[in-house]
Amino acid sequence: SIPTHTLNDGTRLPAIGLGTWPMSDAEAERAVAEALGLGYRLVDTAANYRNEDGVGLGIARGGVPREEVVVTTKLPGRHHGYEETLASFEESRRRLGLEYVDLYLIHWPLPRVDKYVDSWRAMIKLREDGLVRSIGVSNFTVEHIERLEKETGELPSVNQIELHPLFPQQELREFHAAKGIVTESWSPLGRGSSLLEDPVIVSIAEAFGVTPGQVVLRWHTQLGAVPIPKSSNPERQRQNLDIFGFELGPAQLRAVSDRAHRRLGGDPVVHEEF
Numbered sequence: 001s002i003p004t005h006t007l008n009d010g011t012r013l014p015a016i017g018l019g020t021w022p023m024s025d026a027e028a029e030r031a032v033a034e035a036l037g038l039g040y041r042l043v044d045t046a047a048n049y050r051n052e053d054g055v056g057l058g059i060a061r062g063g064v065p066r067e068e069v070v071v072t073t074k075l076p077g078r079h080h081g082y083e084e085t086l087a088s089f090e091e092s093r094r095r096l097g098l099e100y101v102d103l104y105l106i107h108w109p110l111p112r113v114d115k116y117v118d119s120w121r122a123m124i125k126l127r128e129d130g131l132v133r134s135i136g137v138s139n140f141t142v143e144h145i146e147r148l149e150k151e152t153g154e155l156p157s158v159n160q161i162e163l164h165p166l167f168p169q170q171e172l173r174e175f176h177a178a179k180g181i182v183t184e185s186w187s188p189l190g191r192g193s194s195l196l197e198d199p200v201i202v203s204i205a206e207a208f209g210v211t212p213g214q215v216v217l218r219w220h221t222q223l224g225a226v227p228i229p230k231s232s233n234p235e236r237q238r239q240n241l242d243i244f245g246f247e248l249g250p251a252q253l254r255a256v257s258d259r260a261h262r263r264l265g266g267d268p269v270v271h272e273e274f
């Protein structure tokens, strides 16, 4: 079984999960059912991935008791605001076909729209009502999180951010650690880059007899972050979960991310995804 983190609300989060972007409903249904069969217990989707129906069907088909699966979805930018968030959550819940969602995240802060604090108050309400077990954010910076804390007194349990060896986000991770927030990594394998062909990573993989993908995912878990690699391929799903039988040394951990750093995705301060 997979190691877990205990969140600041007392619930448990598996140390690795399955990402589902970009999967269609049909692809997500199959991939989620297969992943649960392989032992995955954390599944990540979002209203904006447009596959919550498929994810829900995959969970139903996976045959794992509901309480053993941590299902994550996210509030889209177009639904920021207190009432809008409550209504948007209800739509996500209905599409997923679930009585409750384990982890609900604000997908992007959209600071220019300036409604994320209202959305956050609605997330707190959803948790109080028992419709959501844990609440968090995604793509928030230190400044956005500090504002939530100042205005509501409530910190997120999770911040899901772009994180991989090309963009290791050390400062933000240190802030999370100091605040008791668990970091989740999106694009953990550096999607769209040639990270997995990097000679340093390839040679570390060879030394352990594992794949470059496994080295990178192990790097995440040793940093204390929870990667959610997307894979629709059963063999890669299997290897992505099989990362706890080896350990990178301190020099290897440094070598994996010792390179020029750059984002592959949107900058949270300006990215507006509705």
Ligand code: A2P
Binding pocket: 019, 186, 187, 188, 189, 190, 191, 196, 211, 213, 214, 228, 229, 230, 231, 232, 233, 236, 237, 239, 240
């Ligand atoms: P596939 O679905 O065919 O396995 P990220 O999670 O960083 O966004 O990366 C996801 C991409 O990486 C997908 O294209 C996925 O393709 C591929 N992928 C997933 N796991 C591995 C792996 N272990 N090795 C190589 N590629 C992988």
